[in-house]
Amino acid sequence: MSQDLRAVLRDMLLIRRFEEKLDDLFSSGVIKGTSHLYAGQEAVATGVCAILRPDDMMTSTHRGHGHFLAKGGSPSALMAELWGKATGPSKGRGGSQHVADYSIGFLGSNGITAGGLPIATGAALAAKMKQTGQVVVAFFGEGGANQGTFHEAINMAAVWKLPVLFVCENNQYAMSTRYDEIFATPTIAARAAGYGIAGEVVDGTDFFSVCEAIERGATRARNGEGPSLIEMLVYRYYGHSKSDKCEYRTREEEAEWRAKDCIGKLQTHMGLSNEEYRTILEDVDAEVEAAVEFARESSEPEIEDLESALYA
Amino acid sequence: MPELYYSHAIREAMAEEMRRDPRVFLLGEDIAGYGGAFKVTQGLAEEFGTERVRNTPISENTIVGVGVGAAVCGMRPIVDIMFQDFIALAMDQLVNHAAKFYYMYGNQAPVPLVVRTPAGGGRNYGPTHSQSLEAWLIHVPGLKVVAPAFAADAKGLLKSAIRDDNPVVFVESKLLYGVRGEIPEGDYTIPLGEAKVVREGDAVTLIAYSRMTIESLKAAQILSSRGIEAEVVDLRTLSPLDIDTVAASVEKTGRAIVVCEDCLTGGISAEVMSRVVEECFDFLQAPVKRVAALDTPLPCSDVLERAALPDANKIVAAVEASFAAYP
Incomplete structure (x- = not known):
């Protein structure tokens, strides 16, 4: 397990350093467009993927870089996509919010809030009809839990007992709007009762708690017991998107969450020396640097494909 | 069959x-x-x-x-x-x-x-x-x-x-x-993206789809009894639009009326008309006209609904108005 945990810590650090690098690249205008950074929520993506089988699938959100990397997506390919290059998985047409890699079961980040929930439900229906034994994770934020698709998709998956894990990453703010401004109940997971499915609230800063909850949900799903609603309490370290200065939250609150940082927690749990930690970090930084170089050197997309790529 | x-x-x-x-x-x-x-x-x-x-x-x-x-x-x-x-x-x-x-x-x-x-x-x-x-x-x-x-x-x-x-x-x-x-016997398919001339004529092209193709054929019958032979093009696929079949007909007849059941503004007829004007301008003997639903919600009342929707008689009237203004 200690070797496995080292790999988990490395995955978390890869996401963290990738996002920190991106913040630089976007702020300095090297990369155009916008992005929504995952830093702070790494225990969720890595915990979910530690439990999933490689052929299991997931749908992601606008804040999807961490999901992609945890599922085994290539940092170089992701960086190239963000850079709008032809070597990105979406060939530069998607950018930050529209990355997919079907070869690893990553069915796509998604610019429409809670747009992925019906897609995940459909993927789970296909898995059930084809009897593949796959489960599907539908990530969404607490903001997405107020979309109609939340209700429609969870109800449909519950009625048909589909193998879906509805994983809500409650990072406390829907853009600038605080949880208690848009929810009348203390938890989102409590809604599970309304669909006749299992629901639980999990400390999303703790890798092991995430793993345990996902294990329970995946077991139910594979046993034909239907979907689960799992609410992960987390905090995003950066603003909602590139231009957000986080004036709606306090520096004290940020510090409180930073004190519970998922990477620090895991490092402490592992009893890792600073030297060992630095070795992993240097390795990760080299990989991020290589991704940046790959993206920088990659070709621009072909304008000839602009229209011809529309239809299959 | x-x-x-x-x-x-x-x-x-x-x-x-x-x-x-x-x-x-x-x-x-x-x-x-x-x-x-x-x-x-x-x-x-x-x-x-x-x-x-x-x-x-x-x-x-x-x-x-x-x-x-x-x-x-x-x-x-x-x-x-x-x-x-x-x-x-x-x-x-x-x-x-x-x-x-x-x-x-x-x-x-x-x-x-x-x-x-x-x-x-x-x-x-x-x-x-x-x-x-x-x-x-x-x-x-x-x-x-x-x-x-x-x-x-x-x-x-x-x-x-x-x-x-x-x-x-x-x-x-x-x-x-x-x-x-x-219905043809056996396993057959019809390719997407191909319009079809469902009635031949030389005086005017009626361009329609779905139920308005049927209304256009009825209108063509009435027009025929009045000495006007209308060609009817059934679009069948709206996207991608088969403008070639439409243009070939309009180039032959020199006159086009676009008939659509959806409401006029920003409707299918707007797109078809634009394409006809772009492709066939030199062949047109009269302005392209549209027969479409009124720009209102479709009311329940039979009287009101009939007044709002296009039908064979409205198509005939549009064709006759075209010939009256541009003989």
Whole structure:
């Protein structure tokens, strides 16, 4: 397990350093467009993927870089996509919010809030009809839990007992709007009762708690017991998107969450020396640097494909 | 050739494709035991079971989204949206998901999805059960839009739509469900994207689709008795639009009237007219005219609904006005 945990810590650090690098690249205008950074929520993506089988699938959100990397997506390919290059998985047409890699079961980040929930439900229906034994994770934020698709998709998956894990990453703010401004109940997971499915609230800063909850949900799903609603309490370290200065939250609150940082927690749990930690970090930084170089050197997309790529 | 109702031709297309390809399945509200609001899917659950003819909750957006999710995972779903008006509820999954996944995710997985939906007025169903909203759909790159007028075309085009690797919205006509037509024997398909000249004439081209093709043919009969031979082009597919067949006819007749059941402003007729003007300007002997629904919600009252919708007499009047102004 200690070797496995080292790999988990490395995955978390890869996401963290990738996002920190991106913040630089976007702020300095090297990369155009916008992005929504995952830093702070790494225990969720890595915990979910530690439990999933490689052929299991997931749908992601606008804040999807961490999901992609945890599922085994290539940092170089992701960086190239963000850079709008032809070597990105979406060939530069998607950018930050529209990355997919079907070869690893990553069915796509998604610019429409809670747009992925019906897609995940459909993927789970296909898995059930084809009897593949796959489960599907539908990530969404607490903001997405107020979309109609939340209700429609969870109800449909519950009625048909589909193998879906509805994983809500409650990072406390829907853009600038605080949880208690848009929810009348203390938890989102409590809604599970309304669909006749299992629901639980999990400390999303703790890798092991995430793993345990996902294990329970995946077991139910594979046993034909239907979907689960799992609410992960987390905090995003950066603003909602590139231009957000986080004036709606306090520096004290940020510090409180930073004190519970998922990477620090895991490092402490592992009893890792600073030297060992630095070795992993240097390795990760080299990989991020290589991704940046790959993206920088990659070709621009072909304008000839602009229209011809529309239809299959 | 055997005759089938338009609705039965659609059912037969689905049944044949479901027998041929185990990946094809149906999703929709009340489609299994009840057979669909217009009985189009009647009997299919008995043959294929309720796993493949799957009743859904009333959740149009998610029904379409589930279809998209299943499609990218290798299935070939046919989604039933009970009235085209309800497509408004499903526009996010159609526009932002079905239409874009193949393109925006770098051509990794096609989206072989068919969305069947009945459109149009004439049954006094009122403003939210009578609309023709095809123009919304042709405005979305990545969607194909089909709207047949005849039973034979409905069957052949639906089979092509099911076999197509792209999302196709298949627009059916409520008023045509009960109309019989001759059907070729055996397994046949009709390619998407091909219009058809369904009546030859030399004086004017009437360009229409779905039920307005039938009204245009009626108008052509009346015009013929008055010495005007109209050619009728049935578009059959609205996106991609077969402008070549339209242009060939207009170049021959020198006069074009576009007939569409949807409302005038920003409607299908607007797009067709633009294309005709772009392609055929030098051949036109008169301005292109449009016969379309009024820019109002479609009222329930029979008197009001008839006044709002185009029909054969309004087409005849438009043709005669064109000849009066530009002999």
